[in-house]
Amino acid sequence: MKAAWKEKAVKLLLLSTASTTILIVISIFVFLGKEAGPFVFEPGLKELLSTRWVPVSFQKESFGILPLITGSLLVTLFATVLMVPFGIGASVYISELAKPLEREFLKPFIEILAGIPSVVIGFFGLVVLVPLIKACFRLSTGLTALAGAILLALMAIPTVISISEDAIRSVPTSYKEASLALGASKLQTIWKVTVPAALPGIIAAIMLGIGRVIGETMAVMMVTGNAAVITAWPFDSVRTMTATIAAEMGEVAFGSVHYRALFCVGSVLLLATFGLNIVAQKVLKKHRVK
């Protein structure tokens, strides 16, 4: 009797902890919607589609989020391009080719990289990477989308490596043995059998990496120059959505149009990561069935 009651209590407790997460996610959606909502009526969604982001002005304020979206996209795109080969290459090496001693050495260092606070990485970028980019490409300044992309790739690579390494390791040994028995070389086995078998895990790892890249704030804010211009050129300065929120939220008047506009930016950001998660899960599911 007593035991049954206890069991029920524990079950309820666990259920409530599990549903808290859902509740928090829903309330974040509701909160964002509530704060951003009034923007639809005053000054209207059309304002968001303008190409200029000038939140403080004596002339006319304008809240076009297009430059911010393209800024985030550009940085994310280049970060992904850098992140994928490094992440996959390193994870293949660590899980398949590295000697145990090398692995013992490599893994902690990768984990340390994952643990470095983004402000520190941003500072490193500002002092080391930005002048380096400036010198390499003979630019007038190194504060560019490329600098942001490199830093973000640096921050996301550990995530990609550890998750895809797990995925590659969990490929059954029978697959590899079968391949080797058929006369395939070690390299052929890795690229034709192991990696394809681990692909869903690797894709999930990349998606998570992209998620981190889109959401990262501090490091990008310090090195991208934050000029709100629409551009596809990696050597231009860009302003990302996250940097905009971080830089402006602190001093914005509560309930003002600017305040609402920042919440609109936040909503777009949330929808983007939400969409990314859905896609990642779809991909995972599709491959699992196969």
Added chain:
Amino acid sequence: MNVKNRKYVKKITLTSLLVAVTLTATSGCARRGDLTEGEKRFITVKGSDTMVHLVSNWAENFMQKNPDIEVSVTGGGSGTGIAALLNGTTDICAASRKIKNKELMLAIEKNIHPNEIVVAKDGIAVVVNPQNPINDLTLEQLANIFTGKSTRWSDVGGPNEDIMVLSRESSSGTYVFFQEMVLKKQDYMADAMLMPATSTIIQSVSTDRWAIGYVGLGYALAAKDKVKILAVKADENLPATVPSEQTVKSGQYIIARPLYLYLNGQPKGTLKEFIDFCLSDEGQAIVQKTGYVTVK
């Protein structure tokens, strides 16, 4: 006024801010009404975010000397502070701008007599890379550069290179002040890079040869060999003035603003003690330490 000091000050300010917040939260307003003006034990200061560092430093030192008086300091912006003064919810308002006519009218309506006291000055220095041959610019040239009308250094008498414009983030009071004073209320150019902190402007100007930016005078002086501080001419025909404590104090250097404390009527009792402290040698030493310019 060196970098080390600034960092130290920042730490102090954070703690004092925390103290101030707790004080506001715990002290409440119940006791305020019981005391007459002369024996006030709580002083509230509200207003400019630019001045929060400065005022909390004053408050902390003042409370150390007068343990029975509590001073709470909150930011929120000059406008918020003036509104609070008019509504009677703060004793002193810290403002980095003069009270507007509209606000003054409102004050008279509410039978409040804002009394303006200049407690410090804040100079804004325009900085370029030490390798840049330009030494001085007129206000108009500066406006053209920051609004994007002049995009090459050759437009303002320099070499044929692109100008890289650096600005503070739009949330900064300095951004608005510079926009009002130098840009004559025009918008900054869209390509201007917005830096999250003064230190990133200094860092960027010191490495990027054709960059230009503006920072508080204290920071510019502290970074002396890393950046070149430009002299500014109010007009083509007037002599160029290099910003310094003396030229800001005397008003010769024009990109400077006074920092005010406003209160209702003449200061009395503990309010007077606090304001006297701010203007005292000790208080003005704090002004210097936090990177602003003294008024005495």
